[in-house]
Amino acid sequence: MIPFDWDKRQAPIAWLRRRLSIVSILTAVMVSLVNFSWTAVAEEDDRYGKWFFTSEEIEAAYHYQQDYGERLRFPLRAGACQFHDGEFATLYRRSEFAVSCHFILEVTRHLKEMLDVGAAKFLFPLDADHAHLGVPMAVWNKKYKNLPVEQVFPTILREPGLVALYHTAEHLRVTDRKSGTVNGVAKAWQEKRNVLGYFDGRPIKILAPDPKGQGVAMPVDYYSYGGFNFLASPRGELYVSSGLDMVTFDIAFDSGSFEDAEEQNRYLSDKTLIRTTR
Numbered sequence: 001m002i003p004f005d006w007d008k009r010q011a012p013i014a015w016l017r018r019r020l021s022i023v024s025i026l027t028a029v030m031v032s033l034v035n036f037s038w039t040a041v042a043e044e045d046d047r048y049g050k051w052f053f054t055s056e057e058i059e060a061a062y063h064y065q066q067d068y069g070e071r072l073r074f075p076l077r078a079g080a081c082q083f084h085d086g087e088f089a090t091l092y093r094r095s096e097f098a099v100s101c102h103f104i105l106e107v108t109r110h111l112k113e114m115l116d117v118g119a120a121k122f123l124f125p126l127d128a129d130h131a132h133l134g135v136p137m138a139v140w141n142k143k144y145k146n147l148p149v150e151q152v153f154p155t156i157l158r159e160p161g162l163v164a165l166y167h168t169a170e171h172l173r174v175t176d177r178k179s180g181t182v183n184g185v186a187k188a189w190q191e192k193r194n195v196l197g198y199f200d201g202r203p204i205k206i207l208a209p210d211p212k213g214q215g216v217a218m219p220v221d222y223y224s225y226g227g228f229n230f231l232a233s234p235r236g237e238l239y240v241s242s243g244l245d246m247v248t249f250d251i252a253f254d255s256g257s258f259e260d261a262e263e264q265n266r267y268l269s270d271k272t273l274i275r276t277t278r
Contacts, residue, residue: 052173053126055186062122062232066247069124071233075250078104079237092253097154103199107131107251108240110164110197111230113204115242119192120168123232123249128168130229131197134222136161144225153226153253162199163222167215169193174213228253 053061076090081101090099111128114120120128135144139161144152156162172193174186194207194216210216218224229252236248 052171054173054177055121055183055189058122058126058172061126062124065122065124066232067234069231069233071235072229072231072250072252075237075252076104077237078251081105082108082238090253092153093150095150095154099154100158103157104238104251106197106199106201107164107228107230108238110166110195110204111249112240112242113197114166114168114195115240115247117192117204117206118189119195119204119206120166121189123230123247125231126171128166128170129231130227131164131166132218132224132227133157134163134165134218134224135159137221137223140223140225144223156225160200164197164199164227165218165224166195166197167193168195169213170215226253 076088076099078088078099078101080086081088081104084101086101087098088101089096110131111120111123114128123129133156135156139159143159144156147155169190169192172186172190174183174190175181176183190213191209192206193213194209196205196207196219198204207216207219230249231252232247232249234248236250238250239246239248241247
């Protein structure tokens, strides 16, 4: 497998800036909560530096996000999907299209299964906040390869063979800051950090871990195309149960191509299901 780092270098600049911004804000919060010293980090002789955090530090930052954090900029207005089957309208790269509630419900199922098995613990950038979509290579070549680009993404969301590759434990360090000893719980978490989710009802699949703890690329028999983000927020309109807790969150597609955020917000503000089957 090719390490996921290769794939990240091709991500849009807007995506990278957004991740850096969120991480820097949450890191500042984490610093105040756990009385952590950046000077000590700079003096450490390890490969983590300032980009990776212990599980305790990540949890401290997550509590702030869950209670006070901002929402994703353009969340899908899909709350009604949790009570009714059907479709809802959204915008993607200035084009309107309908998204099936089946997609939302399957993503919610993936997240619950990831939380239940410990592949993810927190729905925010320091752990799990994104997925890459893919379709079987043979299906891509037959059905999607020659489609106009504006039709590809809306169409693959309804593909029966669609999969989502999740990368979790994005900023997790598995060694103690002072002693350098490996934290067994964190190590087990890291080894589950590559997850394949299916949209046909099959359980998630934990992929073999990368020896260096990195994310892995989409399996070679799938063609990777597009993706989505998700984020826990006190104002989120979707929810997933995790143990005794109920986590509210949002899902969003890439909206980096929109020049007028106010225009999109106006469009999305009153969207509900456009078609129901229950």
